[in-house]
Structures are given as structure tokens and as C-alpha cells.
Amino acid sequence: MSSWVLPACESLHFIGMAMLVGIVGVFDLRLLGMAKRLPVAPLQRLMPWALFGFVLTLGSGLVFITANPRQYLAPLSLSFVAKMFFILLGCLNVFFFYATGLKRMVDGVDAGQDAPVAAKVSAGLSLLLWVGVMYWGRLLQFFGKSF
């Protein structure tokens, strides 16, 4: 693999992470009660950019794994498994937010209003899970033979 690809992917991975966690974080913090003068519905318009960030991390992540499969998969490190698990849970959390109709409920939360408790739980989980992904990602180089 050409020598600039991995460094470029590392940068894209972190940029994508910042976009994903930062934009979803803003949304979650609003649901949890910060910046209450924001109506929630328009905040959703920022989500495509968070998704773009996620796609960047996913794509660059796949490059890492396919370029060095044995580093990540044989042996499987605790850090790698935990990170993938937290990503899965994070995505499931998003899925349930949409599938249960919570997203539609939350669209109606206007400036000054509190989000419903279910939304706060989802938002809190979201923050914990994505921060968890970052935590396990950072630990990859210290567990097993990932690096």
C-alpha cells in the first residue's frame, strides 16, 4: 500500500470522529438541557454532517483493518472487540431513536422546552457510547498486538 495512504486515513479517521462526536454531542447536550433556547427540529439538519463524519471513520477504519488484518483480528484484542461493540451499540441507539418514533417526538421540542425523558436517556447513552468508542480506540495500541 502506498506510503501516504495510512497517514491520510489516520487524519480522516480523527476528522470524522471530531465531526461525528462533536455534532451528535451538540444534539445530545441540547436534549439533556443545554442551550435550551434552541428548538430541536432545526438541529437535526446538522445530522447529515455527523453521518458524513461517521462514514469517514468507517471508511478509514476499514482501510486500517484490511491493510493489516493480523494486527486487529489475530489475535483479537480486548480493545478492538470493545471498540467494535461500542460502535454497534452506538448505531443501535441511533436506530432505536428513529424506529421508536422518538425522533418525531423530539422534533416537536421547541425553544425553551424540555425533551422527554426517553430522549434524555437516549442522548446520555449516545454520549457515553461514542466517548467509549474513542476510549477503546485510544487503547488499541496498548492492548495485544494492534500496533
Place this chain on the structure above:
Amino acid sequence: MMGWLQSVENSPWSIWLKESPSIWGYPTLLFFHTLGIAFSAGPSVAVDLRILGVARRLPLAPLDAFFKVIWMAVALNAASGAVLFASDATAKLANPAYLVKMTCVLIAVAVTVMIRRRVFRDAAEGVASVDAASRYLALASMILWFGAITAGRLMAYF
């Protein structure tokens, strides 16, 4: 100066940080630094996108509340960064990627202050305004944060 930096680098805690297999040393420090990146660059990018016209129906003034998060994250990174730097100062100062990164970070912080003053000066009254200069600042902010992240990642290759 170099002598002092070297003595900090070789101090007992610094050596512990670099050589201890403990998770609570270097890995934890790096995690805090990454957390700071996400919550400084991330919300900044969200605000910048709004200034540039994404999600136009989102009221701009209330976004002012997120600068608290941004500043806390910057502080976290200044603190974790200071420790990381101190443990390896002479090498870092010789690393061009590190110098580029610090330049980007410092200018990004300055631009963030400028955006706060220019766009959010009257945010407490619910007023925020965007002009052409603010849009350039928002664009610059995004480029600088992404530049800092990129330079930071490239440090390992120099």
C-alpha cells in the same frame, strides 16, 4: 532552556509516564487529549457550519452556550498537552508536524475568540449576526481545526 526541558523530560514522573505499562499513565492521557479534540473541534465545526448557512432555521444566538464546552475541551487539551509535551519536549520541538499543529491550534483558538466577538456579541439578548467576514472566519476555523488534527496525526511520521 534546553537543559531545563531535558531535566523535566528525565524527571521521575515523566519516565513513569513514558515507560509504565499502567493504563492510567500514557493511555489515559492520550484519551483525555482525544476527548478534548472531539469536543473542541466538533462543536466548533457545528457552529461554523451554521454560520456558513447549514441548518438556516436553527437560531444562531443560542449556539453561544456551546462555547463553554469548547473552552473546557481546549483547557483539557492544554493541560494534557502540556504533560505530553513536557515528557518529550526536545523531540517535540524538533518535530515539524508538532510545530504546524501548535500553530494551527493557536490560530484556531484566536479565530474562535474572534467569531465569538463578531457573531455572538449580543447573544445574551438573543441576537446574532453573520456577515461576510464572519463566514470567512468560520471557514478558517474549520480548516484550522482539521489542519491541527491532521498535523497531530502526522507527528508519528516525523
